[in-house]
Amino acid sequence: MTDRDALVFECALDAPPEKVWRALTIPEYLERWLKPAATVDMAVVTAEENRSLTYRWREAGQGAIVGMEDSLVTFELTPTGDGGTWFKLTHAPLAVPAAANSNGPRQTMALAA
Template identity: 40%
Template structure:
């Protein structure tokens, strides 16, 4: 599991404490139909080495499962080709799940290598531009983990 200090300066991090148990959160991250409900249509198979594709609006996002430990860790590469073929977004997404004392899940999402390509204004601010969002209350992004849990019964 990555520690905060091991995350690159151009990562975006999200942390949530969810009431749902890790089993339910894992399903929401690894069952194609459930993942599609909050991300994009996909053909994910949560097995290390398997490749899958998100059907993005502009182009397909090619992914490969780098690590999969059921109910604990899911890490995959994220290769997004854009109109600027010379500068594709090659990054890594990591979901870390930990059971909370109450039986829920502490979910940490790190999109490593994202900020420099996707948010050049933030990258220009210099080193240490990592964006971290922590919350237990109202979700702060449109594609929040709370949405994925609506259908992961």
């Protein structure tokens, strides 16, 4: 995986890091704010209170893309001078399958019956 494979979103929020942290860590708030699908399993990988939080994001079921079920979703919170938060979300796949027309080594995948 390279940085180019990650989806990055950044913005300023009109709330202090402590409030954003609560929205990311209290299950009821996280569900209302992030709204993960019922087929998504999330588990905390690393956490630095009010600063950084990484979830392992695992998709399952019919909507999952083969080879891309697992990824890491990292939230970085930086206080701003006006009492708000600079918010950075990075969603990075743990593995990126090779494209069918890739010149790289051929990868074989076993499909479940």
